[in-house]
Amino acid sequence: xxxxxxxxxxxxxxxxxxxxxxxxxxxxxxxxxxxxxxxxxxxxxxxxxxxxxxxxxxxxxxxxxxxxxxxxxxxxxxxxxxxxxxxxxxxxxxxxxxxxxxxxxxxxxxxxx
Amino acid sequence: xxxxxxxxxxxxxxxxxxxxxxxxxxxxxxxxxxxxxxxxxxxxxxxxxxxxxxxxxxxxxxxxxxxxxxxxxxxxxxxxxxxxxxxxxxxxxxxxxxxxxxxxxxxxxxx
Numbered sequence: 097x098x099x100x101x102x103x104x105x106x107x108x109x110x111x112x113x114x115x116x117x118x119x120x121x122x123x124x125x126x127x128x129x130x131x132x133x134x135x136x137x138x139x140x141x142x143x144x145x146x147x148x149x150x151x152x153x154x155x156x157x158x159x160x161x162x163x164x165x166x167x168x169x170x171x172x173x174x175x176x177x178x179x180x181x182x183x184x185x186x187x188x189x190x191x192x193x194x195x196x197x198x199x200x201x202x203x204x205x206x207x208x209x
Numbered sequence: 210x211x212x213x214x215x216x217x218x219x220x221x222x223x224x225x226x227x228x229x230x231x232x233x234x235x236x237x238x239x240x241x242x243x244x245x246x247x248x249x250x251x252x253x254x255x256x257x258x259x260x261x262x263x264x265x266x267x268x269x270x271x272x273x274x275x276x277x278x279x280x281x282x283x284x285x286x287x288x289x290x291x292x293x294x295x296x297x298x299x300x301x302x303x304x305x306x307x308x309x310x311x312x313x314x315x316x317x318x319x320x
Contacts, residue, residue: 130308132310139310139312139313140310142307142308142309142310155307188252188308194302195241195260196302197243197255197258198245198253198255199255200254201252202251203250203251203252205250
């Protein structure tokens with residue numbers, strides 16, 4: 097069966113520091129991969145998605161970037177964190193075929209201080 | 210880009226059926242209806258999806274009206290663990306089309 101791993105679960109970082117969040121998927125090949133962010137008390141905002149290695153689409157211009165160095169690995173990064181980057185970051189995958197649903201990881205709660 | 214309207218919050222008595230409505234009056238013929246739920250501090254969990262016909266799985270039933278302008282997610286026997294935010298999403302089944310979440314319905318199951 098397919099599983100998705102996200103780490104770390106929680107992270108506290110000072111303003112101006114770099115960020116790297118990693119997500120990996122097991123049990124499937126060539127998945128579509130996604131990064132979402134959820135601010136406190138808000139809905140989910142799609143940040144980036146990828147349909148293949150090296151292929152990244154950005155939904156919202158911001159202080160973040162994403163990379164997909166391997167088929168089942170998706171990384172969210174920032175060179176310098178802002179206070180507004182605080183939130184709950186969620187990685188998700190789908191097979192990308194037909195009506196296949198999204199499956200989410202357990203998320204990373206990032207607090208920028 | 211959410212194309213759905215859901216009530217902000219609902220209560221349901223434990224053991225009773227929870228019926229969560231979703232309005233998607235502008236849905237197009239090739240858009241599916243998906244339901245997710247999110248328990249506090251966890252990632253959203255996929256529940257069910259459908260196109261035209263009603264669907265049922267081990268978690269819930271999805272009732273889609275004949276004109277497809279609305280749907281209802283039914284949790285047949287709500288438990289306290291069903292307390293969560295429930296999201297209704299419409300999406301064309303195509304790899305280039307994304308899942309856009311609205312603010313959902315906060316369901317509270319009351320003992």
